Amino acid sequence: MATVDIETLRTQVLDAAESLFYGQGLQAVGMDAIRSAAGVSLKRLYQLFPSKEDLVEAYLSRRDARWREELARYVDGHGSPRERLLAVFDWLHQWFSEEGFRGCAFINSFGELGAVSPGITQAARAHKEAFHSYLAGLVAAAGEPARLTEQLALLAEGAITTAAISGSPEPARHARATAEHLLSASPAATGAR
Amino acid sequence: MATVDIETLRTQVLDAAESLFYGQGLQAVGMDAIRSAAGVSLKRLYQLFPSKEDLVEAYLSRRDARWREELARYVDGHGSPRERLLAVFDWLHQWFSEEGFRGCAFINSFGELGAVSPGITQAARAHKEAFHSYLAGLVAAAGEPARLTEQLALLAEGAITTAAISGSPEPARHARATAEHLLSASPAATGAR
Protein backbone atom coordinates (compact mmCIF):
# COMPACT_ATOMS: atom_id res chain seq x y z
CA MET A 1 0.00 0.00 0.00
CA ALA A 2 2.99 2.22 0.29
CA THR A 3 3.68 1.07 -3.24
CA VAL A 4 2.21 2.74 -6.27
CA ASP A 5 -1.40 1.94 -6.87
CA ILE A 6 -1.63 -1.13 -9.08
CA GLU A 7 -4.59 0.28 -10.96
CA THR A 8 -2.66 3.40 -11.86
CA LEU A 9 0.09 1.23 -13.28
CA ARG A 10 -2.35 -0.84 -15.28
CA THR A 11 -3.80 2.31 -16.72
CA GLN A 12 -0.35 3.61 -17.55
CA VAL A 13 0.53 0.41 -19.34
CA LEU A 14 -2.77 0.22 -21.16
CA ASP A 15 -2.41 3.82 -22.31
CA ALA A 16 0.99 3.06 -23.78
CA ALA A 17 -0.18 -0.21 -25.28
CA GLU A 18 -3.24 1.36 -26.84
CA SER A 19 -1.31 4.13 -28.47
CA LEU A 20 1.29 1.75 -29.87
CA PHE A 21 -0.98 -1.13 -30.84
CA TYR A 22 -3.47 1.11 -32.52
CA GLY A 23 -0.84 3.21 -34.24
CA GLN A 24 1.40 0.47 -35.52
CA GLY A 25 -0.38 -2.83 -35.34
CA LEU A 26 -0.28 -5.67 -32.83
CA GLN A 27 2.66 -7.60 -34.17
CA ALA A 28 4.70 -4.53 -35.02
CA VAL A 29 4.91 -3.56 -31.37
CA GLY A 30 7.12 -5.49 -28.98
CA MET A 31 6.70 -5.80 -25.26
CA ASP A 32 9.90 -3.84 -24.88
CA ALA A 33 8.47 -0.85 -26.70
CA ILE A 34 5.45 -0.90 -24.44
CA ARG A 35 7.65 -1.13 -21.41
CA SER A 36 9.63 1.93 -22.46
CA ALA A 37 6.55 3.91 -23.36
CA ALA A 38 4.82 3.04 -20.12
CA GLY A 39 7.91 3.65 -18.04
CA VAL A 40 7.66 0.45 -16.06
CA SER A 41 10.07 -2.41 -15.72
CA LEU A 42 9.63 -5.58 -17.70
CA LYS A 43 9.13 -7.43 -14.45
CA ARG A 44 6.28 -5.15 -13.51
CA LEU A 45 4.78 -5.39 -16.96
CA TYR A 46 4.59 -9.17 -16.82
CA GLN A 47 3.26 -8.95 -13.29
CA LEU A 48 0.37 -6.82 -14.54
CA PHE A 49 -0.20 -8.75 -17.77
CA PRO A 50 1.20 -12.27 -17.75
CA SER A 51 1.53 -12.39 -21.52
CA LYS A 52 1.26 -10.24 -24.58
CA GLU A 53 -2.00 -11.90 -25.43
CA ASP A 54 -3.47 -10.81 -22.11
CA LEU A 55 -2.35 -7.28 -22.80
CA VAL A 56 -3.88 -7.32 -26.26
CA GLU A 57 -7.16 -8.54 -24.89
CA ALA A 58 -7.18 -5.89 -22.19
CA TYR A 59 -6.39 -3.26 -24.80
CA LEU A 60 -9.29 -4.31 -26.99
CA SER A 61 -11.68 -4.62 -24.11
CA ARG A 62 -10.92 -1.17 -22.76
CA ARG A 63 -11.01 0.36 -26.18
CA ASP A 64 -14.40 -1.14 -26.89
CA ALA A 65 -15.85 0.30 -23.69
CA ARG A 66 -14.30 3.70 -24.21
CA TRP A 67 -15.27 3.96 -27.86
CA ARG A 68 -18.91 3.21 -27.15
CA GLU A 69 -18.94 5.50 -24.16
CA GLU A 70 -17.66 8.41 -26.18
CA LEU A 71 -20.12 7.78 -28.95
CA ALA A 72 -22.98 7.58 -26.47
CA ARG A 73 -21.87 10.74 -24.70
CA TYR A 74 -21.80 12.62 -27.99
CA VAL A 75 -25.14 11.31 -29.10
CA ASP A 76 -26.68 12.15 -25.74
CA GLY A 77 -25.96 15.79 -26.41
CA HIS A 78 -28.63 15.75 -29.09
CA GLY A 79 -32.33 16.19 -28.65
CA SER A 80 -34.68 14.55 -31.05
CA PRO A 81 -34.43 10.86 -31.85
CA ARG A 82 -33.82 11.71 -35.47
CA GLU A 83 -30.98 14.06 -34.59
CA ARG A 84 -29.51 11.46 -32.30
CA LEU A 85 -29.44 8.95 -35.12
CA LEU A 86 -27.65 11.34 -37.42
CA ALA A 87 -25.31 12.44 -34.65
CA VAL A 88 -23.67 9.03 -34.91
CA PHE A 89 -22.26 10.05 -38.27
CA ASP A 90 -21.17 13.45 -37.03
CA TRP A 91 -19.29 11.71 -34.30
CA LEU A 92 -17.67 9.44 -36.85
CA HIS A 93 -16.55 12.47 -38.79
CA GLN A 94 -14.99 13.89 -35.66
CA TRP A 95 -13.26 10.60 -34.97
CA PHE A 96 -11.95 10.28 -38.54
CA SER A 97 -10.49 13.76 -38.25
CA GLU A 98 -8.46 12.96 -35.19
CA GLU A 99 -4.73 12.99 -35.60
CA GLY A 100 -3.51 9.43 -35.91
CA PHE A 101 -6.84 7.95 -36.93
CA ARG A 102 -6.13 4.60 -38.50
CA GLY A 103 -9.46 2.89 -38.82
CA CYS A 104 -11.26 0.57 -36.47
CA ALA A 105 -8.96 -1.14 -33.99
CA PHE A 106 -11.12 -4.23 -34.14
CA ILE A 107 -11.16 -4.55 -37.89
CA ASN A 108 -7.43 -4.00 -37.96
CA SER A 109 -6.78 -6.53 -35.25
CA PHE A 110 -9.11 -8.98 -36.88
CA GLY A 111 -7.35 -8.59 -40.20
CA GLU A 112 -4.01 -9.10 -38.55
CA LEU A 113 -4.65 -11.98 -36.20
CA GLY A 114 -8.28 -13.01 -36.52
CA ALA A 115 -7.33 -16.11 -38.47
CA VAL A 116 -4.97 -17.18 -35.77
CA SER A 117 -6.47 -15.94 -32.51
CA PRO A 118 -10.05 -16.84 -31.61
CA GLY A 119 -9.93 -14.31 -28.79
CA ILE A 120 -9.47 -11.45 -31.20
CA THR A 121 -12.20 -12.65 -33.51
CA GLN A 122 -14.43 -12.87 -30.49
CA ALA A 123 -13.55 -9.34 -29.37
CA ALA A 124 -14.20 -7.91 -32.82
CA ARG A 125 -17.51 -9.67 -33.09
CA ALA A 126 -18.58 -8.49 -29.65
CA HIS A 127 -17.63 -4.93 -30.46
CA LYS A 128 -19.59 -4.90 -33.68
CA GLU A 129 -22.58 -6.51 -32.07
CA ALA A 130 -22.57 -3.97 -29.25
CA PHE A 131 -22.50 -1.16 -31.78
CA HIS A 132 -25.31 -2.80 -33.67
CA SER A 133 -27.42 -3.07 -30.53
CA TYR A 134 -26.77 0.53 -29.67
CA LEU A 135 -27.85 1.57 -33.13
CA ALA A 136 -30.93 -0.59 -32.84
CA GLY A 137 -31.90 1.30 -29.71
CA LEU A 138 -31.59 4.63 -31.46
CA VAL A 139 -33.58 3.36 -34.42
CA ALA A 140 -36.36 2.07 -32.21
CA ALA A 141 -36.44 5.31 -30.24
CA ALA A 142 -36.86 7.18 -33.48
CA GLY A 143 -39.79 4.98 -34.37
CA GLU A 144 -38.01 3.77 -37.48
CA PRO A 145 -38.39 0.24 -38.84
CA ALA A 146 -35.86 -2.26 -37.52
CA ARG A 147 -34.51 -2.81 -41.00
CA LEU A 148 -32.91 0.62 -40.79
CA THR A 149 -30.50 -0.59 -38.12
CA GLU A 150 -28.68 -2.88 -40.49
CA GLN A 151 -28.60 -0.22 -43.17
CA LEU A 152 -27.06 2.38 -40.92
CA ALA A 153 -24.61 -0.15 -39.54
CA LEU A 154 -23.41 -0.96 -43.05
CA LEU A 155 -22.99 2.71 -43.83
CA ALA A 156 -21.05 3.36 -40.66
CA GLU A 157 -18.85 0.34 -41.19
CA GLY A 158 -18.19 1.31 -44.77
CA ALA A 159 -17.38 4.85 -43.76
CA ILE A 160 -14.86 3.66 -41.19
CA THR A 161 -12.83 1.53 -43.55
CA THR A 162 -13.11 3.96 -46.42
CA ALA A 163 -11.91 6.80 -44.22
CA ALA A 164 -9.06 4.70 -42.92
CA ILE A 165 -7.75 3.71 -46.31
CA SER A 166 -8.37 6.98 -48.10
CA GLY A 167 -7.11 9.04 -45.19
CA SER A 168 -10.02 11.45 -45.44
CA PRO A 169 -12.93 12.04 -43.06
CA GLU A 170 -15.32 12.72 -45.93
CA PRO A 171 -16.91 9.26 -45.98
CA ALA A 172 -18.65 10.23 -42.74
CA ARG A 173 -20.39 13.06 -44.56
CA HIS A 174 -21.49 10.81 -47.37
CA ALA A 175 -22.71 8.21 -44.95
CA ARG A 176 -24.66 10.84 -43.06
CA ALA A 177 -26.26 12.13 -46.23
CA THR A 178 -27.22 8.62 -47.21
CA ALA A 179 -28.64 8.01 -43.77
CA GLU A 180 -30.74 11.15 -44.05
CA HIS A 181 -31.98 9.89 -47.34
CA LEU A 182 -33.00 6.56 -45.86
CA LEU A 183 -34.57 8.29 -42.89
CA SER A 184 -36.66 10.85 -44.68
CA ALA A 185 -37.87 8.19 -47.04
CA SER A 186 -39.22 6.16 -44.18
CA PRO A 187 -42.74 6.80 -42.86
CA ALA A 188 -42.06 7.86 -39.28
CA ALA A 189 -39.71 10.64 -40.27
CA THR A 190 -42.10 12.68 -42.34
CA GLY A 191 -42.52 16.06 -40.81
CA ALA A 192 -39.00 16.32 -39.50
CA ARG A 193 -37.11 19.29 -40.85
CA MET B 1 14.11 -23.39 -72.35
CA ALA B 2 14.56 -26.98 -71.39
CA THR B 3 13.93 -25.81 -67.82
CA VAL B 4 10.49 -25.32 -66.42
CA ASP B 5 8.74 -22.24 -67.62
CA ILE B 6 9.50 -19.38 -65.26
CA GLU B 7 6.00 -17.98 -65.58
CA THR B 8 4.50 -21.26 -64.49
CA LEU B 9 6.70 -21.21 -61.42
CA ARG B 10 5.71 -17.65 -60.59
CA THR B 11 2.07 -18.62 -60.86
CA GLN B 12 2.65 -21.64 -58.66
CA VAL B 13 4.33 -19.53 -56.01
CA LEU B 14 1.72 -16.81 -56.20
CA ASP B 15 -1.06 -19.35 -55.85
CA ALA B 16 0.51 -20.72 -52.70
CA ALA B 17 1.27 -17.26 -51.36
CA GLU B 18 -2.23 -16.03 -52.00
CA SER B 19 -3.86 -18.91 -50.26
CA LEU B 20 -1.60 -18.60 -47.22
CA PHE B 21 -1.42 -14.82 -46.97
CA TYR B 22 -5.13 -14.42 -47.38
CA GLY B 23 -5.99 -17.25 -45.05
CA GLN B 24 -3.61 -16.48 -42.22
CA GLY B 25 -2.29 -12.98 -42.57
CA LEU B 26 0.94 -11.59 -43.96
CA GLN B 27 3.11 -11.85 -40.90
CA ALA B 28 1.75 -15.19 -39.81
CA VAL B 29 3.10 -16.85 -42.94
CA GLY B 30 6.80 -17.48 -43.32
CA MET B 31 8.71 -17.81 -46.54
CA ASP B 32 9.34 -21.41 -45.64
CA ALA B 33 5.64 -22.20 -45.53
CA ILE B 34 5.22 -20.68 -48.96
CA ARG B 35 8.13 -22.65 -50.27
CA SER B 36 6.63 -25.91 -49.04
CA ALA B 37 3.17 -25.10 -50.34
CA ALA B 38 4.49 -24.06 -53.73
CA GLY B 39 6.84 -27.01 -53.97
CA VAL B 40 9.85 -25.00 -55.03
CA SER B 41 13.23 -24.63 -53.43
CA LEU B 42 14.08 -21.61 -51.32
CA LYS B 43 16.72 -20.71 -53.87
CA ARG B 44 14.14 -20.67 -56.61
CA LEU B 45 11.71 -18.73 -54.49
CA TYR B 46 14.20 -15.94 -53.89
CA GLN B 47 15.15 -16.02 -57.51
CA LEU B 48 11.54 -15.34 -58.47
CA PHE B 49 10.84 -12.84 -55.69
CA PRO B 50 13.93 -11.25 -54.18
CA SER B 51 12.23 -10.53 -50.88
CA LYS B 52 9.08 -11.20 -48.97
CA GLU B 53 7.99 -7.66 -49.60
CA ASP B 54 8.17 -8.22 -53.35
CA LEU B 55 6.09 -11.32 -52.97
CA VAL B 56 3.49 -9.52 -50.91
CA GLU B 57 3.23 -6.78 -53.48
CA ALA B 58 2.86 -9.27 -56.30
CA TYR B 59 0.20 -11.09 -54.31
CA LEU B 60 -1.81 -7.93 -53.78
CA SER B 61 -1.41 -6.78 -57.32
CA ARG B 62 -2.58 -10.05 -58.81
CA ARG B 63 -5.42 -10.33 -56.36
CA ASP B 64 -6.62 -6.85 -57.23
CA ALA B 65 -6.70 -7.63 -60.92
CA ARG B 66 -8.37 -10.98 -60.45
CA TRP B 67 -10.98 -9.70 -58.01
CA ARG B 68 -12.08 -6.94 -60.31
CA GLU B 69 -12.06 -9.22 -63.29
CA GLU B 70 -14.34 -11.71 -61.60
CA LEU B 71 -16.68 -9.00 -60.47
CA ALA B 72 -16.83 -7.51 -63.95
CA ARG B 73 -17.39 -10.90 -65.54
CA TYR B 74 -20.29 -11.56 -63.20
CA VAL B 75 -21.83 -8.16 -63.74
CA ASP B 76 -21.47 -8.51 -67.48
CA GLY B 77 -23.84 -11.42 -67.38
CA HIS B 78 -26.65 -9.05 -66.53
CA GLY B 79 -28.71 -7.01 -68.92
CA SER B 80 -30.16 -3.74 -67.79
CA PRO B 81 -27.99 -1.08 -66.19
CA ARG B 82 -30.08 -1.29 -63.06
CA GLU B 83 -29.64 -5.04 -62.85
CA ARG B 84 -25.94 -4.67 -63.40
CA LEU B 85 -25.70 -2.30 -60.47
CA LEU B 86 -27.50 -4.68 -58.18
CA ALA B 87 -25.55 -7.63 -59.48
CA VAL B 88 -22.54 -6.22 -57.67
CA PHE B 89 -24.19 -7.12 -54.39
CA ASP B 90 -25.19 -10.55 -55.59
CA TRP B 91 -21.62 -11.16 -56.49
CA LEU B 92 -20.57 -10.04 -53.03
CA HIS B 93 -22.98 -12.53 -51.53
CA GLN B 94 -21.46 -15.25 -53.60
CA TRP B 95 -17.98 -14.19 -52.55
CA PHE B 96 -18.91 -14.04 -48.85
CA SER B 97 -20.27 -17.56 -49.10
CA GLU B 98 -17.05 -19.01 -50.39
CA GLU B 99 -15.27 -21.41 -48.10
CA GLY B 100 -12.42 -19.61 -46.42
CA PHE B 101 -13.76 -16.11 -47.01
CA ARG B 102 -11.97 -13.82 -44.59
CA GLY B 103 -12.82 -10.32 -45.70
CA CYS B 104 -11.03 -8.01 -48.06
CA ALA B 105 -7.37 -8.86 -48.52
CA PHE B 106 -6.58 -5.18 -48.84
CA ILE B 107 -8.33 -4.08 -45.69
CA ASN B 108 -6.71 -6.92 -43.81
CA SER B 109 -3.27 -6.14 -45.15
CA PHE B 110 -3.76 -2.48 -44.46
CA GLY B 111 -4.80 -3.17 -40.90
CA GLU B 112 -1.80 -5.38 -40.41
CA LEU B 113 0.98 -3.43 -42.05
CA GLY B 114 -0.47 -0.21 -43.42
CA ALA B 115 1.09 1.82 -40.63
CA VAL B 116 4.48 0.42 -41.41
CA SER B 117 4.53 -0.20 -45.14
CA PRO B 118 3.66 2.59 -47.55
CA GLY B 119 3.53 0.07 -50.38
CA ILE B 120 0.63 -1.75 -48.80
CA THR B 121 -1.27 1.44 -48.04
CA GLN B 122 -0.76 2.39 -51.64
CA ALA B 123 -2.03 -0.96 -52.90
CA ALA B 124 -5.12 -0.80 -50.70
CA ARG B 125 -5.89 2.70 -51.81
CA ALA B 126 -5.46 1.81 -55.47
CA HIS B 127 -7.73 -1.21 -55.10
CA LYS B 128 -10.48 0.80 -53.47
CA GLU B 129 -10.19 3.57 -56.00
CA ALA B 130 -10.40 1.12 -58.86
CA PHE B 131 -13.53 -0.39 -57.39
CA HIS B 132 -14.96 3.07 -56.90
CA SER B 133 -14.29 3.95 -60.53
CA TYR B 134 -15.87 0.75 -61.71
CA LEU B 135 -18.93 1.50 -59.66
CA ALA B 136 -19.02 5.04 -61.02
CA GLY B 137 -19.17 3.62 -64.52
CA LEU B 138 -22.12 1.40 -63.65
CA VAL B 139 -23.89 4.29 -61.97
CA ALA B 140 -23.39 6.57 -64.93
CA ALA B 141 -24.55 3.87 -67.33
CA ALA B 142 -27.71 3.52 -65.29
CA GLY B 143 -28.29 7.24 -65.58
CA GLU B 144 -28.12 7.63 -61.82
CA PRO B 145 -26.70 10.71 -60.11
CA ALA B 146 -23.00 10.53 -59.33
CA ARG B 147 -23.73 10.79 -55.62
CA LEU B 148 -25.02 7.23 -55.75
CA THR B 149 -21.53 5.92 -56.42
CA GLU B 150 -20.26 6.87 -53.01
CA GLN B 151 -23.37 5.53 -51.35
CA LEU B 152 -23.09 2.14 -53.00
CA ALA B 153 -19.38 2.02 -52.29
CA LEU B 154 -20.02 2.59 -48.60
CA LEU B 155 -22.62 -0.15 -48.55
CA ALA B 156 -20.35 -2.60 -50.31
CA GLU B 157 -17.43 -1.79 -48.05
CA GLY B 158 -19.58 -2.10 -44.97
CA ALA B 159 -20.97 -5.40 -46.17
CA ILE B 160 -17.47 -6.79 -46.71
CA THR B 161 -16.19 -6.07 -43.23
CA THR B 162 -19.44 -6.99 -41.55
CA ALA B 163 -19.53 -10.30 -43.38
CA ALA B 164 -15.91 -10.97 -42.50
CA ILE B 165 -16.33 -10.37 -38.80
CA SER B 166 -19.75 -11.91 -38.38
CA GLY B 167 -18.92 -14.87 -40.58
CA SER B 168 -22.23 -14.61 -42.42
CA PRO B 169 -22.95 -13.65 -46.03
CA GLU B 170 -26.18 -11.90 -45.05
CA PRO B 171 -24.78 -8.38 -45.08
CA ALA B 172 -24.68 -8.62 -48.86
CA ARG B 173 -28.43 -9.11 -48.89
CA HIS B 174 -29.01 -6.13 -46.66
CA ALA B 175 -26.68 -4.01 -48.72
CA ARG B 176 -28.50 -5.03 -51.86
CA ALA B 177 -31.86 -4.19 -50.38
CA THR B 178 -30.57 -0.81 -49.29
CA ALA B 179 -29.14 -0.21 -52.73
CA GLU B 180 -32.50 -1.00 -54.29
CA HIS B 181 -34.05 1.46 -51.93
CA LEU B 182 -31.62 4.18 -52.94
CA LEU B 183 -32.09 3.34 -56.58
CA SER B 184 -35.83 3.29 -56.76
CA ALA B 185 -35.95 6.52 -54.80
CA SER B 186 -33.83 8.24 -57.39
CA PRO B 187 -35.44 9.84 -60.45
CA ALA B 188 -33.93 7.79 -63.26
CA ALA B 189 -35.10 4.50 -61.83
CA THR B 190 -38.82 5.12 -61.88
CA GLY B 191 -40.53 2.71 -64.17
CA ALA B 192 -38.09 -0.09 -63.50
CA ARG B 193 -39.54 -3.31 -62.19
Add this chain to the structure above:
DNA sequence: CTCAAGGGAGAACGTTCGTTCTCCACTCTG
Protein backbone atom coordinates in the same frame (compact mmCIF):
# COMPACT_ATOMS: atom_id res chain seq x y z
C1' DC C 1 33.32 -42.46 -68.23
C1' DT C 2 34.59 -37.75 -66.76
C1' DC C 3 33.56 -33.47 -65.52
C1' DA C 4 31.33 -29.05 -65.19
C1' DA C 5 26.94 -26.61 -64.47
C1' DG C 6 22.55 -26.23 -62.33
C1' DG C 7 19.23 -27.03 -59.08
C1' DG C 8 17.20 -29.00 -54.72
C1' DA C 9 17.24 -29.72 -49.74
C1' DG C 10 17.96 -27.82 -45.90
C1' DA C 11 21.77 -26.14 -42.63
C1' DA C 12 23.41 -21.81 -41.12
C1' DC C 13 23.43 -16.87 -39.91
C1' DG C 14 21.91 -12.75 -37.95
C1' DT C 15 18.15 -10.46 -36.03
C1' DT C 16 13.92 -9.79 -33.53
C1' DC C 17 10.90 -10.91 -29.98
C1' DG C 18 8.37 -12.98 -25.98
C1' DT C 19 9.61 -14.28 -21.62
C1' DT C 20 12.62 -15.22 -17.65
C1' DC C 21 16.61 -14.53 -14.81
C1' DT C 22 20.47 -12.08 -12.51
C1' DC C 23 22.39 -8.53 -10.19
C1' DC C 24 22.42 -4.43 -7.70
C1' DA C 25 20.63 -0.28 -5.32
C1' DC C 26 17.46 1.22 -2.12
C1' DT C 27 14.52 1.05 1.89
C1' DC C 28 12.39 -0.34 5.93
C1' DT C 29 12.89 -2.96 10.41
C1' DG C 30 15.27 -3.91 14.65
Add this chain to the structure above:
DNA sequence: CAGAGTGGAGAACGAACGTTCTCCCTTGAG
Protein backbone atom coordinates in the same frame (compact mmCIF):
# COMPACT_ATOMS: atom_id res chain seq x y z
C1' DC D 1 24.42 0.06 11.51
C1' DA D 2 23.13 -4.76 9.78
C1' DG D 3 20.35 -7.38 7.05
C1' DA D 4 16.35 -8.87 4.48
C1' DG D 5 13.25 -7.92 0.98
C1' DT D 6 11.47 -5.25 -2.95
C1' DG D 7 11.81 -3.42 -7.40
C1' DG D 8 14.35 -1.64 -11.49
C1' DA D 9 17.55 -2.22 -15.41
C1' DG D 10 18.70 -4.94 -18.62
C1' DA D 11 21.28 -9.38 -19.78
C1' DA D 12 20.07 -13.91 -21.18
C1' DC D 13 17.51 -17.59 -23.38
C1' DG D 14 14.96 -20.03 -26.76
C1' DA D 15 12.13 -19.82 -30.70
C1' DA D 16 10.86 -18.02 -35.17
C1' DC D 17 11.91 -15.87 -39.29
C1' DG D 18 14.04 -13.62 -43.52
C1' DT D 19 17.83 -14.49 -46.17
C1' DT D 20 22.13 -16.72 -47.67
C1' DC D 21 25.26 -20.52 -48.11
C1' DT D 22 26.88 -25.33 -48.53
C1' DC D 23 26.72 -29.75 -50.06
C1' DC D 24 25.29 -33.25 -53.01
C1' DC D 25 22.75 -35.26 -56.80
C1' DT D 26 21.44 -35.07 -61.47
C1' DT D 27 22.16 -34.23 -66.17
C1' DG D 28 24.16 -33.19 -70.43
C1' DA D 29 28.49 -32.65 -73.33
C1' DG D 30 32.63 -34.49 -75.00
